[in-house]
Structures are given as structure tokens and as C-alpha cells.
Amino acid sequence: MRQSQLFTKTRKSAPKDEVAKNAQLLIRGGFIHKEMAGVYDFLPLGYRVLENIVRVIREEMNAIGGVELNLSALQNPDAWQKTGRWDEKAVDSWFKTNLRAGGEVGLGFTHEEPLTALMCEQISSYKDLPSYPYQFQTKFRNEERAKSGLMRTREFLMKDLYSFSKEETEHAAFYEKASEAYMKIWKRVGLGDKTFKTFASGGSFSKFSHEFQTVCDAGEDTIYINQEHKIAINKEVFTDEVKKELGLGNDFTEAKAVEVGNIFTLGTRFSEPLGLTYKDDDGKDKSVFMGSYGIGPARVMATIVEVLSDNKGIVWPKEVAPFAAHLVAITGGNQDVAAEADRMYELLREHGIEVLYDDRDVRAGEKFADAELIGIPTRLVISEKTLSQGGLEVSERSSGNATFVSDSGIVEHLKN
């Protein structure tokens, strides 16, 4: 799209009440807007990034058999009362309100209860299992203290997948597949090198749950990384006993990290109180064995900014960047250059390349500074100089390396 038509402008300074790097850069670049503490709007640039992250997650969830649906944010207390989680003493992060017609509702902070209740209608036989429904859905948590920009907010998008299996063996196989899918996701969004599958506290049905922790100073968690096995242990369960049990030796490095995702064995914690059973091939009723698998796309977005930005701005990995290329026209009033830039913009669009075209009437320095702040992976510059040579200057945001590419070769260059 044309930058002159972009909804937002960049700004030189961040609001003084934002200290987190992710929030500062995302606000300065025009990706997000703070509505109130712990609540952010996603503006066109930011929404594109968020949607790209969602797309990557969706593809990987579909690849392991996920089926996408969308559950309501407003929650009926019934199911929650059956599991004991409507009680404020059990869950202190509820947003609740009253219906004018009478009765109470809550804004969902997770969806085990309503989905498990819903599954009672869908599952009756072992032939209906396993099932892997998931959604991208807004969660509400009345956090006592929102913090660190997009890292911990009161309203946020979550990908939550729930596995419904016949028994533990079937569950374990899917749990492992989900774990592998998660690792693919981190790699695709540019966090692969810094994200570790991390052992964390489990529940009644498994000794451990697993978190996916990205090493980052802005993180809230402390993990101990075993480089040899590319695996980590959360501080909360980092004991000699656990180290021994996992056979990971004694060679660990401590690091601050952000929990970008987690997977959890739920067992029959929810299926039993809500009566989710199936008829097995021996004619007996059995409780469904469950697991949950969460990722917060906005937190992933914030983590990418924290981990990959430099002193000039954000550096988006290709798969999540709001645009593939940033076409910058340095016209200096030269109409030939402007016309060529217009032509190139149309050409790239015709070839399906997502491009942000800086057609604004501002000086080169401002355009370059903005391009670096916004962080689109590839910058294309058209100026009198490049026009006379019949091509464009192509530079990579991540390395700063620039090359010259001819007019005729540019589409192919970008498609690679």
C-alpha cells in the first residue's frame, strides 16, 4: 500500500510511560496504540504482523490435525461451577458482570470448561476420538499488574488448542506432535535459535508441563538451559532430583526468558466433572483424556521485537513482516523518478508481492529512518542514480547489505 495512505505515522519519541522496548518501538513505528494499562489496539501495520503470526500458527495446527472453531468470550457460569473455577478464590483473574435480565456472566480467561461441555454433544463413541479443536480467541484476565507492553496484558488473543483422546497413550503421541509443531512455529517466526522447550510444573496427570521459553532479558521467567540437549528447566522445578530424572547432567546456564507457548496434560481434570465420556469398544463409558496447548500471538510479536530489534528499529523476519518489501522513492522533485517508482509499485503488486510504497513528499533521511524503524525485511530504493542505471538498490534490513538489481530482475529477486 502507499505510505501516504497508511493509517499511522511514525514518531521520534515513545510516550514516557512506556519503558518496555517492544512497546516503545511498536508505538513509535505505528503498529499499536495503547488504550489503557494492559490494553492495546492493533493498527494496520501491527494487525498485519499479528495476522501473519496467526497464519503461521494456523498452518502448523492444521498440519497436526487441528480443526479451527471460535468460542464465545462471554461465559456461562454453569460449567465453571462444576469444575470449581467460578469461585474467585480459585481464579482471581475473572472479569465478571451481571446481565440486565438477571444472572452473572464472565469474560473467558481460558476455554477448557465451555469447550469440554460443548464436546459432550459431539463425542459419544471411541470412533469420535481423538479430536483436536482449536481457536484464535480473545482472552480476558484481570491481571493485578499489567506490564512490559504486549508481554502481559488484560485482553489478548490466544491460540488455544485442546486435545481430546481416548487414553493416555493416544494423548502422549499427540502431545509430542504438538511439541514438534511448536518448534516449527518458533523457527518460522524467527525465534528458533532462542526458544527452548522447558520443563515446568505439571498437574495431577503429569509430573511436568512444557513451556516454550524464548531467551530474552525482558522475560519474566528464569530458566536453566542445557545446551547439549537444547532443552531447559524452569526455575520453579529446577532441583537435583529433576535434573537426575531427566538425565540432563549438571551443565546448565541460567537465563531470563519469555514464555511464548505452553502445552499441558489435563487428563480427566475437566472431562470428569463435566461428564465428558465416550463408549469404548467394550461397551463401557470412559472419561476423555485431555490436553491443552496455548500460544499468545501478540506476546510472540512482542518477543520478536525484543529479541531482533537494533538501535535503529525493528527487524521483522520474513514470515511475519507486515510487508515483504519497502519501496522508497527518492525523487528530489524529479518526475521521472516518481513515475518510475509508481510503475515499479504496480509491477510488484501485479506479481503478488506485498509492498509498502513510500510515496510521501519527505526527504530521503526521514524515509530511510522510518524504513529502519518499521523494519520491513527488504528495502528497495529508486532515485535519480538508480534510474540512470536501470534498476533499484536492494538492501536487507537485518544485515544492512545492499546490492543493485536491474529492473528486469527485481521480481525474481524478491520471489526468492
Add this chain to the structure above:
RNA sequence: CGGGGUGUAGUAUACCGGUAGUACGCACGAUUCGGGUUCGUGUAGACCGGGUUCGAUUCCCGGCACCCCGACCA
């Protein structure tokens, strides 16, 4: 939820118990045109309520909002 801090144009800031200043932005004009050019003109502001005072943006009290540390995080 405990502790600490901050509220001044759209943004970042300054001074002051007595006319609220600067920079960026924005508007207009000129200048310039591959690294936030230069100059002129203009635009726009004291979180809310109460108290003290002749007079409060400034001091005091309360509220609200926001930030940080800690706790919490099925």
C-alpha cells in the same frame, strides 16, 4: 495486593504562589532534495475534586490514571 514514583499542547520537556517557555509535530510560505535541511509565520497545554491563600499549574488532602520493584500468574 504490598512498596516506590509520576501526572504541564498530539509527543518529549522547562520554569514558577502572580502573563506557562522550548523542541518535535501539525498548518501556511520560502528554501532544500540519498540519512529526520534551513528560515519565517501560525496552531495547541497545567488529570479531577476539595482545602489554604488576595491569588494555586505550583503548597496540603482526597480521588483517578499511568509507570517501576516485589508478590501473583488455572
